[in-house]
Each structure stands twice: as structure tokens, then as C-alpha cells.
Amino acid sequence: MKYYILFGPPGAGKGTQATSMVEKYNLHHISTGALLRKEIAAGSELGLKAKSLIEAGALVPDEVVEGMIESEFKTVTGVDGFLLDGFPRTIAQAEALDKILAGNGEKVTSIVSIMIPDEMIIERISHRAAIEGRADDADVSIIKNRIDTYHSQTEPLIEYYTKAGSYNEVDGVGSIEEVRDRIFELVDKF
Ligand code: AMP
Numbered sequence: 001m002k003y004y005i006l007f008g009p010p011g012a013g014k015g016t017q018a019t020s021m022v023e024k025y026n027l028h029h030i031s032t033g034a035l036l037r038k039e040i041a042a043g044s045e046l047g048l049k050a051k052s053l054i055e056a057g058a059l060v061p062d063e064v065v066e067g068m069i070e071s072e073f074k075t076v077t078g079v080d081g082f083l084l085d086g087f088p089r090t091i092a093q094a095e096a097l098d099k100i101l102a103g104n105g106e107k108v109t110s111i112v113s114i115m116i117p118d119e120m121i122i123e124r125i126s127h128r129a130a131i132e133g134r135a136d137d138a139d140v141s142i143i144k145n146r147i148d149t150y151h152s153q154t155e156p157l158i159e160y161y162t163k164a165g166s167y168n169e170v171d172g173v174g175s176i177e178e179v180r181d182r183i184f185e186l187v188d189k190f
Pocket of ligand 1: 032033061062087
């Protein structure tokens with residue numbers, strides 16, 4: 001099984017690029033953000049707890065998302081691998097993922113990091129707000145908190161995966177097709 005991690009700041013285009021990767025490489029897409037939004041829409045207890053954190057631009061507790069990932073790994077079959085989008089977002093989550101995979105005799109295949117400069121994040125997310133109607137996209141102060149959260153809690157993963165030898169970066173500036181082709185060129189190697 002392949003285990004790819006789509007990495008990058010909010011607004012880098014992870015969700016958009018996931019769609020083409022899933023199709024080309026027969027992967028199951030796991031977006032922890034989308035799973036959490038589903039819980040919120042269903043009005044579950046978990047959704048209620050997650051809502052205020054998401055709308056503050058903060059992260060939900062590690063155990064919550066780790067549980068979601070583990071249950072997807074257990075229940076999904078018939079694919080050549082998994083595409084993790086928005087997970088891991090902290091070192092603790094990365095360590096938990098390594099442990100879960102090691103328990104199944106597996107490991108992370110590669111990180112595909114889509115990089116865009118901070119200045120572009122607000123522009124991209126504000127554009128998406130009009131299309132997808134996400135509450136956490138609609139307010140510049142929430143977006144700024146998400147950028148801060150990314151820098152303080154998620155960016156250290158670059159070093160974590162560089163040390164593990166699985167970190168790979170593509171330039172996220174350009175058209176959707178240009179970025180997609182850069183990703184395909186990279187993932188074709190694995
Ligand atoms: P996303 O759709 O990936 O931008 O995620 C939206 C929001 O869901 C994030 O800003 C976090 O509040 C929460 N979230 C998604 N994935 C995670 C994760 N792996 N760890 C903690 N919080 C997460």
C-alpha cells in the first residue's frame with residue numbers, strides 16, 4: 001500500500017490536487033478537515049466540540065483526528081493506497097501515524113508538499129470562501145490564525161519528514177494543471 005501525505009499551508013490547493021491524484025493512482029482520499037465538517041453538519045457531539053476550534057482557526061485535539069485516520073485505514077479496501085490531506089498537522093500526529101502504520105508493517109511512502117508564499121494564502125482562501133461557503137474561510141482574522149497555527153504547529157513537520165527522507169516539495173504557484181503536472185512527475189517516481 002502507498003501512503004502519501006499532501007502537505008502545505010491552508011489554501012495551497014491540497015483538496016483540489018487530491019482529486020486528480022486519487023483518480024490517477026487509485027487512492028482513497030482522507031481529508032480530516034472534510035471529515036470534521038461532516039461531523040459538524042451532522043450535529044454530532046464530536047462536531048460540536050470541533051466547531052468552535054475550527055472557527056477560531058485552531059487545531060482540534062490530536063486524538064480526535066488520529067482516531068478518524070485509524071478507522072478509515074481499517075474500513076477502506078480495494079485501493080492501491082491512501083492520500084492523507086490535512087493530516088498530520090502536528091509532530092504528535094506524525095508520530096501517531098508512524099506507529100499506526102508500523103503496526104500494519106507499513107510506512108509513509110512520501111510527503112508531497114505544495115508550497116505557496118504567505119501573501120497568496122489569504123487571496124486563495126478568500127476566493128474559495130465565495131465558492132465553498134466554509135465559515136473558517138470567510139473571515140480574515142480566522143485565516144490569519146490558521147496561518148499562525150500552520151507556522152507554529154505544522155511547519156516543524158518539514159524537518160521531521162526531511163530527517164525521515166520522505167519529504168518532497170513542489171511549487172504551488174501556477175495554474176491547477178501546472179501544479180498537478182509537477183505533482184504527477186514527482187509521484188510517478190514512487
Ligand atoms: P482543512 O480542511 O484541512 O483546512 O481543515 C479545516 C480545519 O479543521 C483546520 O483549520 C483545523 O481546525 C481542523 N483540522 C483539520 N485537520 C486537522 C488535523 N489533522 N489536526 C487538527 N485539526 C485539524
